[in-house]
Amino acid sequence: MLYLGVLASGRGSNFQAIVDAIGAGSLAAAVKLLIVDVPGAFAVERARKHSIEFLYLDPKESPSKDAYFARIAEEFAGRGVELVILAGFMRIVRKPLIDAFPNRIMNIHPALLPSFPGLHGQKQAAEYGVRISGCTVHFVDEGMDTGPVIIQAAVPVSPDDTDDTLSARILKQEHRIFPEAIRLYAEGRLKVEGRVVRIAGYEAGEDAVLINPPLP
Ligand code: GAR
Numbered sequence: 001m002l003y004l005g006v007l008a009s010g011r012g013s014n015f016q017a018i019v020d021a022i023g024a025g026s027l028a029a030a031v032k033l034l035i036v037d038v039p040g041a042f043a044v045e046r047a048r049k050h051s052i053e054f055l056y057l058d059p060k061e062s063p064s065k066d067a068y069f070a071r072i073a074e075e076f077a078g079r080g081v082e083l084v085i086l087a088g089f090m091r092i093v094r095k096p097l098i099d100a101f102p103n104r105i106m107n108i109h110p111a112l113l114p115s116f117p118g119l120h121g122q123k124q125a126a127e128y129g130v131r132i133s134g135c136t137v138h139f140v141d142e143g144m145d146t147g148p149v150i151i152q153a154a155v156p157v158s159p160d161d162t163d164d165t166l167s168a169r170i171l172k173q174e175h176r177i178f179p180e181a182i183r184l185y186a187e188g189r190l191k192v193e194g195r196v197v198r199i200a201g202y203e204a205g206e207d208a209v210l211i212n213p214p215l216p
Contacts, residue, residue: 002029002186005081007072007089008036012043013171014087014108014178019050021179028186032079035072037091053079059091066094073100083185086140087178090119093140103148103192105140106185108178110170112136112152117145122170123163133157133166135174137181139192148197150190151177153211173211180215 008015015034021027034047034054047054055075062068073096076084084097086107093105111121113136116128125133134154141147153173157166184190189200202213 002182003080003082004029004031004085004182005076005079005083006031006034006043006085006087008034008041008043008087009038009090010041010043010088012041012046012087014174015043015085016046017175018085018087018179018182019046019052021183023050027179027183029083029182032081033075035075037089043087066096069094070096073097076101083182084140085178085182092144093142095142098140098142103139106150106178106181107138107140107145107147108174109136109138109145110167110174112154113138113145113149120163122167125157126161126163126166129159130157133170135170135177137177139197148192148195150181150184150197150199151211151213153177176215177211 006015019031022029031052034043034052036043036054036056037059039056044054057071059068062071077100082104084101084105086105098105109117109121111125112134116124132154134152136152137150139147139150153176155169155173184199191198191200199213
């Protein structure tokens, strides 16, 4: 059983997808603590509903950004968290948390990295006029959306897409690949070599076009 700590800033639909995968028995994990950095983040309602412990930590109450992330690391470590999940967490993670959980922090980003990092990946893609976009689960390093890629899923983009229509299409795939990446981690199948992640038992093939690696 893998112990998860989740960070979220808003709606929390990815958090919900992870909780649902655990509930369905497809992910052998437990969320030990949800931390939000925004008061009233809807993710908290989801935690409450599932009797998951949660905390609101106000970044303004910490003397520095590093101190804020040191506090987060302390809260997670104190509950035996093994893997930290950024589920719509809208801050750049600082060194104290990364050092406490090296290659043990995962983020979901709503674009095919390294394209369109930062905020509003879906809007950036729609406005750029790309034909394909998607989402990426990656390990977190000190850069902005730069860590080793674990799984990506692609979706088609139409010139008629708006930020909203493209976001909805991408979100469906986010909800598939995020629990899957955590499952691969829980099964001990992810190995980071430099910036490349190897997945034990997976070899790239022709069927890996839309989701890479293909889901079982
Ligand atoms: C998701 O689309 C996620 O990929 C994105 O925020 C949304 C959160 O939705 N994350 C980022 O942009 C991180 N830079 P959710 O709160 O419903 O999971």
